[in-house]
Amino acid sequence: MTALSVSELTAQIKSLVEANFSVVCVKGETGRVTYHSSGHCYFLLKDGGAAIDAVLFRANAAKTKFRLETGMQVIVVGGVSIYPPQGRYQIIAQSVEPDGAGALAIAYEQLKKKLSELGYFDESRKKPLPRYPKTIALITSASGAALQDMIRIANKRWLLTRLICVNTIVQGEAASGAIARSIAYADKLGADAIILARGGGSMEDLWSFNDEGVAKAIYEASTPIVSAIGHEIDFTIADFVADKRAPTPSAAMEIVLPDQNEERLRIDDLSARIDDCFRVFLNNQKGYLNHLKTMLKQLSPLAKIERSIAETAQFLAQIKVAYGFVLRQKASELENLNARLISLDPAAKLSAKTAQIVVGDRVIGVGDLKIGERFAIMDGKYKAIAEAKEIARL
Numbered sequence: 001m002t003a004l005s006v007s008e009l010t011a012q013i014k015s016l017v018e019a020n021f022s023v024v025c026v027k028g029e030t031g032r033v034t035y036h037s038s039g040h041c042y043f044l045l046k047d048g049g050a051a052i053d054a055v056l057f058r059a060n061a062a063k064t065k066f067r068l069e070t071g072m073q074v075i076v077v078g079g080v081s082i083y084p085p086q087g088r089y090q091i092i093a094q095s096v097e098p099d100g101a102g103a104l105a106i107a108y109e110q111l112k113k114k115l116s117e118l119g120y121f122d123e124s125r126k127k128p129l130p131r132y133p134k135t136i137a138l139i140t141s142a143s144g145a146a147l148q149d150m151i152r153i154a155n156k157r158w159l160l161t162r163l164i165c166v167n168t169i170v171q172g173e174a175a176s177g178a179i180a181r182s183i184a185y186a187d188k189l190g191a192d193a194i195i196l197a198r199g200g201g202s203m204e205d206l207w208s209f210n211d212e213g214v215a216k217a218i219y220e221a222s223t224p225i226v227s228a229i230g231h232e233i234d235f236t237i238a239d240f241v242a243d244k245r246a247p248t249p250s251a252a253m254e255i256v257l258p259d260q261n262e263e264r265l266r267i268d269d270l271s272a273r274i275d276d277c278f279r280v281f282l283n284n285q286k287g288y289l290n291h292l293k294t295m296l297k298q299l300s301p302l303a304k305i306e307r308s309i310a311e312t313a314q315f316l317a318q319i320k321v322a323y324g325f326v327l328r329q330k331a332s333e334l335e336n337l338n339a340r341l342i343s344l345d346p347a348a349k350l351s352a353k354t355a356q357i358v359v360g361d362r363v364i365g366v367g368d369l370k371i372g373e374r375f376a377i378m379d380g381k382y383k384a385i386a387e388a389k390e391i392a393r394l
Contacts, residue, residue, distance in 0.1 A: 007084065014082035017089060021080035026052075026091065027099050030072045035061075041068055045076055045091065053090035054078070064096055066107035073099040104203050108210055111237055115212070120219050126243040127224040129256060133192035135162045136256060137223075139182045140197040142167040146228070146249040150197060153253040158260055164189060170198040175208035183217040183225070193256050194221065196238060197228040197249035209236035218242055228252035355379040366391070 004012075031044035031051070039058030044051050054076060056064065068074070078093040098106050115121065136154075140146050142165055154163060168182040169175045179196070186194050196218070198206065208214070209229050218225050218241040227238045232247035239245040246252035297303055356363050358376040369375060369388045377384045 006087075010082060010084045010087055014084065017080050017082055023077070023079055024091065025075060025077050027073070027075045028052075030068055030074055031070055033068045033070045035067075043068055043070075045074075053088060054093050055090060056093045056096060060094055065104050066098070067110055068096065069110075072106075075099050104207060104210075108203075108237070111210060111212060111215075112240065115215055115237065115241065120215055121240045125219075127222075129224050129226070129244060130192045132258060133161050133256060135164060135189070135191040137164045137166055137186035137189050137191040137194045138197060139166045139168050139179065139186055139194060140249070141170050144170070144199055146197045146199045149248075149250045150195065150253045153250050154257060157254065158257040161257060164191065171201070171205055171208060176211035176214055179208055180211070180213040180217040183214070183221055187221040187223050191223055194223050194225045195228055195246075195249070195252045195256060196225060196242065197252060198230065199249070200231040200234065206230050206234060206236055209238040211237070214238055215241045226252045226256055367393075 026045060028045040028047045031046055033041065033043040035041050039061060041056040041061045043054050043056070045054045046052070056068070075097050076091055076093045077095045077097075078091045080089055081092050082089050119125065138147060138150060140150075147165060151163065154161065164186075166182045166186045169178050183194070183196065196209075198209070206229055209227075215237050218227075218238060224243045226244045226246055227236070227242035228246040228249040228251065229236045229238055230248075244255060246255050355377045356379075357366060357369065358364075358378055359369075359373065364375075369391055371388050371391060374385060374387050377386055
């Protein structure tokens with residue numbers, strides 16, 4: 001028997017294996033999943049009794065809707081090959097699908113978890129919608145029913161807002177990139193709000209809105225964005241990142257635009273409240289004005305003069321009363337003094353045949369007189385002025 005080299009034996013085994021196992025479908029649990037910088041994905045496929053290496057090269061890895069993780073139950077379609085340098089066989093995977101849940105569902109949950117951890121869904125970063133937007137950018141297909149529904153609602157609710165349609169493909173392999181670019185473009189238009197809209201469809205139809213690039217474009221936009229993808233039961237990654245989610249495109253327009261009928265009612269109510277407030281204000285001002293008029297009248301020069309005249313008249317009346325009282329009092333005192341004076345008058349005490357000598361206000365005797373001194377001789381009725389010429393003792 002001719003001896004074979006290791007390489008020759010491995011080559012024969014490789015040919016035999018690849019010829020008989022060119023296409024296999026294997027299910028198992030993933031282990032040691034590694035994504036290389038080259039884009040290739042290496043993993044182990046195992047069950048309770050065996051394990052086999054597997055590789056998903058870059059081109060096929062890019063087509064896989066979800067990202068492989070350790071512990072997943074998957075179905076791998078590919079071919080078995082031998083890796084000669086290590087004498088090890090492995091599966092060259094052409095496709096990998098989840099065993100159970102769909103690939104899109106897994107990819108959706110993976111991306112949702114990743115973006116949530118990055119803060120894309122945080123309520124604190126969501127921007128408020130303007131109450132009266134002047135311009136709204138509509139990112140949707142120009143030929144789709146969603147655009148016509150939004151225009152119809154806009155014409156019904158509010159005619160003062162300008163609508164700009166950013167025509168975008170919303171389905172297919174190229175849709176995700178187109179949507180992300182349209183969001184960046186609409187963000188530069190100076191609109192007050194953006195509505196990202198698409199009609200209903202399957203998960204595959206709406207998959208373009210579950211793209212990380214679309215999520216990043218929404219997250220980085222400075223304009224408030226409302227997502228309106230599919231129907232009320234449909235949720236996409238774009239819904240979680242957007243500042244506001246609407247169940248349908250029509251509902252998005254109802255959220256963004258005010259209702260002109262409600263605004264009219266609100267204006268009527270405000271008008272009535274303003275009238276009431278103004279009426280109360282006028283009444284208050286009228287009362288205040290009357291108060292000012294009263295104060296002005298009280299503080300005017302004429303009022304001061306009138307008050308001074310009244311005060312003077314009152315003062316004069318008080319003086320008159322006081323003066324009359326004093327006069328009566330003094331008159332009474334004068335009468336008393338006069339009566340007393342009369343009672344003290346020496347002449348009053350003299351009889352008609354008796355006289356006395358008075359010098360000044362003193363009654364003196366003859367012996368008190370001095371030669372040449374003038375004196376009065378008084379009786380009860382008469383008074384005579386004399387001068388002492390000679391004084392002699394009797």
